Amino acid sequence: MSVPHQAIPKQSDIDNILKSNKIMSCDCDAAQSPLWIIKKSSTGGRGLFGRKKIEKGSLIFTNKPLAIGPRNCDLDTAFCAYCYKTCEDCNYCEKCGLVVCSVNCETSRMHQTDCKFITMHWKLKSNVKEMSKILGRIRIYIQLYLLPAQQKESLLLFQHDNTSMFHELEYLCSCFVIPDEQIEFMKTVYSILKINSFRIPASDREKSIPLRGLFPLAAFLNHNCVPNTRNVFKEDNSMEVYASRDIEFGEEIFTCYTNFLWCTPVRRYQLYKSKNFWCKCVRCKDPYEMGTNLSAIKCFNKQCTGSILPENPINPSSEWFCDSCTSKIPFENINSVQHIIGSLVSVLSEDDDINPNGIVLQRLESFLPSCSHIFVDLHLRWTLKLGYFEGMSLYELSEYRLALKEQLCRDTLRMAAALGAGDAHLRGLLLYHLHAALAERARRCPDQYDVSISYT
Ligand SMILES: [Zn+2]
Ligand SMILES: [Zn+2]
Numbered sequence: 001m002s003v004p005h006q007a008i009p010k011q012s013d014i015d016n017i018l019k020s021n022k023i024m025s026c027d028c029d030a031a032q033s034p035l036w037i038i039k040k041s042s043t044g045g046r047g048l049f050g051r052k053k054i055e056k057g058s059l060i061f062t063n064k065p066l067a068i069g070p071r072n073c074d075l076d077t078a079f080c081a082y083c084y085k086t087c088e089d090c091n092y093c094e095k096c097g098l099v100v101c102s103v104n105c106e107t108s109r110m111h112q113t114d115c116k117f118i119t120m121h122w123k124l125k126s127n128v129k130e131m132s133k134i135l136g137r138i139r140i141y142i143q144l145y146l147l148p149a150q151q152k153e154s155l156l157l158f159q160h161d162n163t164s165m166f167h168e169l170e171y172l173c174s175c176f177v178i179p180d181e182q183i184e185f186m187k188t189v190y191s192i193l194k195i196n197s198f199r200i201p202a203s204d205r206e207k208s209i210p211l212r213g214l215f216p217l218a219a220f221l222n223h224n225c226v227p228n229t230r231n232v233f234k235e236d237n238s239m240e241v242y243a244s245r246d247i248e249f250g251e252e253i254f255t256c257y258t259n260f261l262w263c264t265p266v267r268r269y270q271l272y273k274s275k276n277f278w279c280k281c282v283r284c285k286d287p288y289e290m291g292t293n294l295s296a297i298k299c300f301n302k303q304c305t306g307s308i309l310p311e312n313p314i315n316p317s318s319e320w321f322c323d324s325c326t327s328k329i330p331f332e333n334i335n336s337v338q339h340i341i342g343s344l345v346s347v348l349s350e351d352d353d354i355n356p357n358g359i360v361l362q363r364l365e366s367f368l369p370s371c372s373h374i375f376v377d378l379h380l381r382w383t384l385k386l387g388y389f390e391g392m393s394l395y396e397l398s399e400y401r402l403a404l405k406e407q408l409c410r411d412t413l414r415m416a417a418a419l420g421a422g423d424a425h426l427r428g429l430l431l432y433h434l435h436a437a438l439a440e441r442a443r444r445c446p447d448q449y450d451v452s453i454s455y456t
């Protein structure tokens, strides 16, 4: 992840971090001749580039995390600090206070190391009952602090901003006396993790808390709102990065740190909040977002059937314009409408039954055209829910709902294709659901089944 004002590290430093972290851990030829190279990026920092042409579907690299830990700082959920399973009545280690769910987790090498570190360096201020809640959330900092010296130093090669106090650290300091040098280290790492870590999707195996990991090579991937890769996380939390379309020699390799289906103002704001930068990619600069008009609001002029769009989407105070009657609307007016839309969306419950005639939806329709990202998002949720929800199996869907599922799959596939999603997870997921709907249709009336599928 690049931040323009940060100095570009020397190639020898990069080589060190990659070598010391055994980056090229995949057992393929890539270890000898990687498909990528690290170079200066036009985004300002450094990035990964194709060292040769990379065919769609190719594995670009495999990357093991330097450290993993919980994603958010919700202090109410208790979990085992080692296997991350949620557990309400878990024991905690009497020596260090870390929560451990089983003898296995308690006697693990990782716990022995942490236990020794905490009891040696941190002095408990009082018998704080709640401290075990925070330790599992702070353990990722201990993992990184205990890295071998060279690797620990190379952490500073990752992009980071001004270091400041954060909630978990404040909490930790209220429980223990922590050496200043370690507090400073944790502040820096907090910023490194915020900017560079990747969400690790929850595994289906056990009930575990949401995780994130610091992946030393993937951290060099810059963001683009139309990425050319997709990530797959393995059982051992290692990450595989595949090309979602052909990547040319010398072309930059991108990932996407935000929701691909959100409209530009929402994506950019979320990227700023979570990763501290304002995206200026080609999609962000295009008011029409590759013809999808995801940001569109219905024209305020009741006689007009046009949509209003931001004139310059990367300037939040830009005027909006109507694509039909060409009226101009100051951003303040847009903000008030978006406020109303936001409150309507907040009362749309995810658990609501699928009801295209609901009152809230009708109100939303008075503001938004069907291409709006709000509807796209809602339609995607419906698509995945129809036929895959309690009391609503495919087998039991009404004809109307089966047809709705099929239609929504095709619409969203078309939109993702227009945005240039390539062979992304979203496309795979939608194709799976479209296939399920068509198979159910075929089961119901085999004679009428039309085998010609067109979704592009
Ligand atoms: Zn455990
Ligand atoms: Zn312990």
Ligand SMILES: [Zn+2]
Residues within 6 Å of the ligand: 224, 225, 226, 279, 280, 281, 282, 283, 284
């Ligand atoms: Zn962008």
Ligand SMILES: [Zn+2]
Residues within 6 Å of the ligand: 299, 300, 301, 304, 305, 306, 307, 322, 323, 324, 325, 326, 327
């Ligand atoms: Zn108009």
